[in-house]
Amino acid sequence: MYVVKSPLPDADLKTVSEALQGALVDLVDLSLVAKQIHWNVVGPRFRSVHLQLDEVVDTARQHSDTVAERASTLGVSPDGRAGTVASSSGIGKVAEGWVKDTDAVGTLVDALGAVITRMRERVEATGEPDPVSQDIFIQITADLEKHHWMFQAENG
Numbered sequence: 001m002y003v004v005k006s007p008l009p010d011a012d013l014k015t016v017s018e019a020l021q022g023a024l025v026d027l028v029d030l031s032l033v034a035k036q037i038h039w040n041v042v043g044p045r046f047r048s049v050h051l052q053l054d055e056v057v058d059t060a061r062q063h064s065d066t067v068a069e070r071a072s073t074l075g076v077s078p079d080g081r082a083g084t085v086a087s088s089s090g091i092g093k094v095a096e097g098w099v100k101d102t103d104a105v106g107t108l109v110d111a112l113g114a115v116i117t118r119m120r121e122r123v124e125a126t127g128e129p130d131p132v133s134q135d136i137f138i139q140i141t142a143d144l145e146k147h148h149w150m151f152q153a154e155n156g
C-alpha cells in the first residue's frame with residue numbers, strides 16, 4: 001500500500017530505504033543496550049558510567065525517530081518492531097546480569113563501534129541517491145563517534 005509518494009525513483013528509493021531501516025534497528029537496539037547497561041552497571045565508577053549511558057540513550061532515541069520519520073517522508077514504512085530489531089541489529093547480544101564498570105564501558109565501545117561502521121557505510125551508499133538522507137546519516141555518525149571517543153577515553 002502506497003500512501004505517501006516518494007520523490008525518489010525506485011532504484012534510489014530501495015538503496016535509501018534499506019539504509020534508513022538498518023539505521024533504525026541499530027539505533028533502537030543501541031538505546032536498549034545502553035539502558036540495559038545503565039541499570040546493571042556496578043563498581044566504583046557506577047555513577048559516571050550510569051549517567052553517561054543515559055546520554056547515549058537520548059542520542060539513540062532522538063536519531064531513531066529522525067530516520068524512521070525520514071523513511072515515512074520518502075513513502076517507506078519504518079519497521080521498529082522488537083522482533084525486527086532483534087533479528088537485524090548490528091549490535092551483538094549483551095550478556096544478562098550485573099556488569100562491572102570497566103566491562104560496561106567496553107560493551108559500549110564495541111556497540112558504538114559496530115553501529116558507526118554500518119552508519120559510515122550508509123553515508124557512502126546514500127550520497128548519490130539522496131544527499132538529504134546522507135546528511136542525516138552524517139549527523140548521526142558525528143554524534144555516535146563523539147560518544148565512542150568518550151567511552152574509549154573512559155577505559156584509557
Ligand SMILES: [Fe+2]
Nearest residue numbers: 038039050054
Ligand atoms: Fe535511569
